[in-house]
Amino acid sequence: MKISINANRCEPSPMRKFHPLALQAQKMGKTIYHLNIGQPDLPTPEAFYEKIRSFDSSTVAYAESPGMPILIEAIRAYYKRLGVELDTDDVLITSGGSEALLLTCLSILDPYTEVIIPEPYYPNYTTFVHAAGGVIRALHTGPEEGYHYADRKRIERLITKNTRAILVTNPGNPTGVVLDEQQMRMIADVAKENDLYLICDEVYREFCYDDKYGIPCMGRFDDIDDHLVIIDSVSKRFSACGARVGCVITKNKELQQAILKFCQSRLAVATLDQVGASALYSVDEGFFARSKEEYRRRRDLVVEELRRIPGVEVTMPMGAFYVMASLPVDNADRFQRWLLEKFDDHGDTVMFAPGAPFYETPGKGINEVRIAYVQELPKLKRAMELLKLGIARYRQEMM
Ligand SMILES: Cc1ncc(COP(=O)(O)O)c(C=O)c1O
Structure with a gap:
């Protein structure tokens, strides 16, 4: 049976394609800090x-x-x-x-x-x-x-x-x-x-x-x-x-x-x-101000923590709730797989979206990741710690 040319030209979503590996990791008892999907955690009005x-x-x-x-x-x-x-x-x-x-x-x-x-x-x-x-x-x-x-x-x-x-x-x-x-x-x-x-x-x-x-x-x-x-x-x-x-x-x-x-x-x-x-659409104006303030705090924390990790480069985002970061790893896709399959710290690991699929130009974004800061501050802090530990161990074992 044939699949259409247009369907074959599409790629799996980098935000969702690690889901089966994540399920596997959860079955092994790991807790995953999800920074891969732009799913806001604030309560719906x-x-x-x-x-x-x-x-x-x-x-x-x-x-x-x-x-x-x-x-x-x-x-x-x-x-x-x-x-x-x-x-x-x-x-x-x-x-x-x-x-x-x-x-x-x-x-x-x-x-x-x-x-x-x-x-x-x-x-x-x-x-x-x-x-x-x-x-x-x-x-x-x-x-x-x-x-x-x-x-x-x-x-x-x-x-x-x-x-x-x-x-x-x-x-x-x-x-x-x-x-x-x-x-x-x-x-x-x-x-x-x-x-x-x-x-x-x-x-x-x-x-x-x-x-x-x-x-x-x-x-x-x-x-x-x-x-x-x-x-x-x-x-x-x-x-x-x-x-x-x-x-x-x-x-x-x-x-x-x-x-x-x-x-x-x-x-x-x-x-x-x-x-x-x-x-x-009739929520009070304060709703937006409060949401924005919360995301601003999260952004500041994530950027600050990322800047503390040796070899990580990051530009301060001015809007939305994502940050792109270059990591000192050979391949962010491989690193993500490794984080799910081989890594944990006291049973915890972390997920982000690997950067390459965000680019059309071949070869770009290979060591970049997109982080969605859609978790509470303590969880984000722990996620950044996991990223730091993960990078250090991956570089020792895999590079
Ligand atoms: C830039 C952008 N546009 C559109 C969407 C689609 O979102 P939804 O279909 O939930 O409105 C998203 C979702 O992440 C997005 O990031």
């Missing part, structure tokens, strides 16, 4: 559960294909507070930001058309672009330059007759790079001048650790309506990953219609999840 408890329909019916009006209205009100006026049709509810990305790629890409993405980038972008038959043209950045990519010349150099879109993640996963207003404007201008889609993945919008960035939103530029596609989600913002609710936002009518066809073909997003998510 109570409003989510209350809203679902008060759901009083006798049937859990399909929701509307574009999304439930109650949720779309909540999202419009949230965007209005950010200074962005949206019409009802501008918002299509999806099963997480993941489906928003997939449906966008399916709607704008043809085989061999190109999407420019600064690397390192969220590895599932590869799957979404490849599923649609597209090709990623990576704008390479590395730890030595703090992963900064907002350089007009470098972006323009990658544009070809096949380019359909520029995709940026702001704030960035895995780098934590945040675009300032001028950089956002420059990227918007490049997209506009070259008649490209600008896909802006803003699922980490509220997590910026320097007040100078405010709450970044590309949607505030009102001259790129035909180009802009915003990817959004409740997963990270409200600590509600399992709700699987996101949305794609665009004012481009033709694109709305294209995406809507895919929405109709998959019928609807889960009704109860949408009901619960609709209540999330």
